[in-house]
Amino acid sequence: MFGGDPGMNIPSRGKTIKLAIILIDIILINLSFYLAFLIKFDGQIPTANLQPYLFLLPAIGLLCFFCYWLLGLYTNTGKKLLDIVYLIFLANVIISMGTAAMAFFSRGFAFPRSILLGGILSGTLLVGTWRVLLYLFFSSFTKPKKIIIIGKAKELDLVALKFFTVPGEKYEIKGIFQAGELSHAVQALQNADAICFAGNLDERLKAEIISICLEQNKSVYLIPELYEILLHKADFQKVDDVPVFRLESLHLSFVQAFVKRTFDLIFSVIGLTFCAILFPFIALAIYLDSPGPIFYYQERVGQNGKPFKVIKFRTMIPDAEKMTGPVLATENDPRITKVGRFLRATRLDELPQLINVFRGEMSFVGPRPERQYFVEQFNELYPHYQYRLRVKPGITGLAQVLGKYDTDVADKLRYDLLYIRNYSFLLDLQLIFQTIRVVLTPEQARGCSELKPELLRKIKALKRRSKREAAPTKETV
DSSP, X not given: OOOOOOSSOOOTTOHHHHHHHHHHHHHHHHHHHHHHHHHHTTTOOOHHHHHHHHHHHHHHHHHHHHHHHHXXXXXXXXXXXHHHHHHHHHHHHHHHHHHHHHHHHHHSSOSOHHHHHHHHHHHHHHHHHHXXXXXXXHHHTOOOEEEEEEEOHXXXXXXXXXXXXXXTOOEEEEEEEEGGGHHHHHHHGGGOSEEEEESOXXXXXXXXXXXXXXXXXXXXXXXXXXXXXXXTTOEEEEETTEEEEEOOOSSOOHHHHHHHHHHHHHHHHHHHHHHHHHHHHXXXXXXXXXXXXXXXXXXXXXXXXXXXXXEEEOOBOTTTTTTTOSOOOBTTOTTXXXXXXXXXXXXXXXXTHHHHHHHTSOEEESSOOOOHHHHHHHHHHOTTGGGGGGSOOEEEOHHHHHSOTTOOHHXXXXXXXXXXXXXXXXXXXXXXXXXXXXXXXXXXXXXXOOOOHHHHHHHXXXXXXXXXXXXXXXXXX
């Protein structure tokens, strides 16, 4: 699975460690409910309450694992320390809600509301403390990974910036080289732990450097292009005694499409039913904030290039693009209204798209629908952009969960193609749950922003130092 932010860098082969973490999480969550019962009943838990709890104990453990997994607490991606506790709290809220539902259908009202609230608080305290200590333990033994970056000039700055700012990870950039400075990069690799390919480099060049990395036991970070994405999860077969990889095209099978549509249809009806209560309040806020229509209709490009009208709550002033023409939203965009800024930050402006999902024009999960104007531009810049139109666009998606509003278009495309290649119902479910985290994380709703000047200066200095410290050599790879 892709999503997730565990807040610790567990060794990739530490399956035993991960299993131990899962078991301790489950024990602590069940202990948190037991403590809440003890506090509620002054240390003497009535049998009428204790028996239903013991009966549900395995189910609570399974629910704990499922919620923690859905919110990405068991993957190897780094995260800020505060975000670990936040995700645990969010997961515990969902666990308590699920426990309340199970208790109601199994043994009536054996779980008072105070127990459910106490379970959230004590669970966050117990698991949060345990996970923070675990984070600090792994961090104390994790040295910064020394890395060099080689790639095309126009992409080096952006990739280097990501290594400087990635949360929860430790990187020390030892050199930044353009593709023409290959000999210097190979020499600098001797004092580094890994190399990162920034941009679509020549295949021969990548193969040569990967071979050197294998010889020197170095790691390779490769930003995937279409070829690498297609290779991901390729089927291994053999023709007689010849091993082969079979690559399928980027599309969903009939069964996958049927399951996806069934889920979309059922839950769009449920979602619209619940949103019927919320819609009037949002509409009133928009009406009082600025003159103009409540809803915003705009033509977007759907599956196989078929246009449709997307429905959203209006977040900008009327005729926002009358003078400028089609432009992407930017950070602190003056066209966005006060209420619109809140709706964008909380993703509430997206709720009317449930109607598009019900109609079959969109899905809950998929690539973000774009306007024809931008699709034509992106098709010229990125030859593989057309493949993201093989599936229905979505309200949320891999790019929206793992990226940000101002994530580079090329990286969003990579996420979209990886999503299509790795589609599964469980992945959709995980992305929907992790969208909750994104909705409650305002910085991921920001518009396009500029690179920080101080980091740009640091990157330029690294480039100059890389050229100066690498001894000239006539050898080539």
